[in-house]
Amino acid sequence: MSIFAYAPAPESRAVVDIAPSYGLFIDGEFRPAAEDKVFPTHSPATEERLSEVAHAGAADVDAAVRAARTAFGPWSALPGAERAKYLFRIARLIQERSRELAVLESLDNGKPIRESRDTDLPQAAAHFFYYAGWADKLRYAGFGPDPRPVGVAGQVIPWNFPLLMLAWKVAPALATGNTVVLKPAETTPLSALFFADICRQAGLPRGVVNILTGDGSTGAELVAHPGIDKVAFTGSTEVGRAIARTVAGTHKRLTLELGGKAANIVFDDAPIDQAVEGIVNGIFFNQGHVCCAGSRLLVQESIQEELLDALKRRMETLRVGDPLDKNTDIGAINSAEQLARIRELAAAGEAEGAGRWQPASCELPSQGYWFAPTLFTEVQQSHRIAREEIFGPVLSVLTFRTPEEAVAKANNTPYGLSAGIWTEKGSRILSVADKLRAGVVWANTFNKFDPASPFGGYKESGFGREGGRHGLEAYLNV
Known part of the structure; x- marks a missing residue:
């Protein structure tokens, strides 16, 4: 059988401007890590060094959680329709910058640009649009007449869908009135840092979203911090078990989306x-x-x-x-x-x-x-x-x-x-x-996703649901 030959059709790297270094995004601004630690991020396709990012330690985690706690009162007090405006702005900015973000995601993660462009970016924007629509309708979601936000959410996301996993977690948290401290994966930090710039571009109030880059030790500090009210983790079952042990016996609510063998x-x-x-x-x-x-x-x-x-x-x-x-x-x-x-x-x-x-x-x-x-x-x-x-x-x-x-x-x-x-x-x-x-x-299909459809597992694949109306529940006191 002869295979049709395709000429190369490269996407231009020139559409995205990667800075030589990035700080932590805390309280609406970028800052170096308290201990001035940094680590590099590389392109898995070429092994070239793309940039270096700050490595958050315990003091940085504490600063981010305090910023999120300060922002929680004013943010949760906003009418749902006002919070929705910010989510709509973020969604539109993701769409406007989708080509830039798709190239960045493929460079930092290694996935084909066709998937970044046609799946990750449209789905990320769609999640913010979807949860913006829920922000002023929470009393009709089936969780009681006056559901209230949980507080400060600590969110740890994996490297396989960096921007999409961010959207899965940040969008419902903001729609329900919570504030966020998010840690992206060590090998794919760049799209989360670009998202921080989108938050500023959208005029999101300071401290509502904070982004800490680092390795597993940063994530462990975030999960264990007493100022965190809700932990959301997507990643390996082994790490999920460790997180469950950490939060056991505390006031923290927990959702885990772990491994699979479908x-x-x-x-x-x-x-x-x-x-x-x-x-x-x-x-x-x-x-x-x-x-x-x-x-x-x-x-x-x-x-x-x-x-x-x-x-x-x-x-x-x-x-x-x-x-x-x-x-x-x-x-x-x-x-x-x-x-x-x-x-x-x-x-x-x-x-x-x-x-x-x-x-x-x-x-x-x-x-x-x-x-x-x-x-x-x-x-x-x-x-x-x-x-x-x-x-x-x-x-x-x-x-x-x-x-x-x-x-x-x-x-x-x-x-x-x-x-x-x-x-x-x-x-x-x-x-x-x-x-x-x-x-x-x-x-008769596979890997089909929609923001309105809940996603989650049983047994060692975790518990709780993300997406859809069900995805609101983990971020509400009901």
Whole structure:
């Protein structure tokens, strides 16, 4: 089969101006860290140094929390319609600066510009628009006649969707009258710092949003600070457990959105071509750096050969390379540490007897952090690649014969974040979805999100919901 060749279509880096260094955003202004500590941020595609950012310590966390506490009174006292105006302004500014932010996100994170441009930025703006609409309607949200804000929210976000995860957390917090201290991931701090500038451009009152850059120690200081009333965390299950232990026995409210090992279940009556596109989107979108990625493919035995042949043909067409090339399908792995984790688990898959397949046409760049899209067959439930979250472009294939076996295998995991079902029978969709222990179940699609739809998991995938009306509850005293 001949593969259509695409000429390079690079997005210009000139649309974004990255400063050589950035401070912490506290009480409406940028300032250096109290201890003058800094750390670099690099492009995972080229390993080039993009900038350096301040490393917040305990004194900086305390200053940010105090600023948020001071701002809380006036901000929470504003009528909802007035708070909504600020959220609308932020949403419009995100739209106006979307090209700039998309390039920045792809540079700092490694994801393809097509995904930053077409998914991350529109969704981030949509969340601020959506929660702006709720700001003056909270008494009608079903949480009582006079729901009140919790106070100061400490929010810690991951590196896989830096700006979008920021929007998921900041928008409902502000709409409900809370103030925020947010810590972005150590490897992807730049879009959060650009968002701080958007807050100033929108005229947001000082101290309502504060942004602290740093590593895990900064996040731990923020979570443990006695002035925090609400903790929201998205990230690994291991860190989520540590946060839960920290806040246990305190007044702090907690929501956790953690790891996943989603099952994508394909029945024998599924539309094969449509299912293949859903499988590819489910595991190779954002290099597999997705907590709800469909990393386990459960395919009915009678169509296994046909489906895998079609899937391999589709994988041969995936383009891996420069994240700023608009033709790129799979970008760079976010960090050297994450690449090492993916390689370790892929090697474990081979060692335990699974069959590894990668497209022969896939050539990886010589510089940066890269991993080819990978398919494992003959996978057993006991294999590490079937049990552990890889968080990379690696798909494990298992088979089943009956719907009951599919459900049993899908639920045989400590996680419970998402799942997918592919079949032409509506009754089967409803029956199987009802039995799956997953917070989100997609039918004949995968990785579809909307600000009005709640998202969250069961078991080791965390608790609480973000998005939709349900996402308001964690930020309200009801």
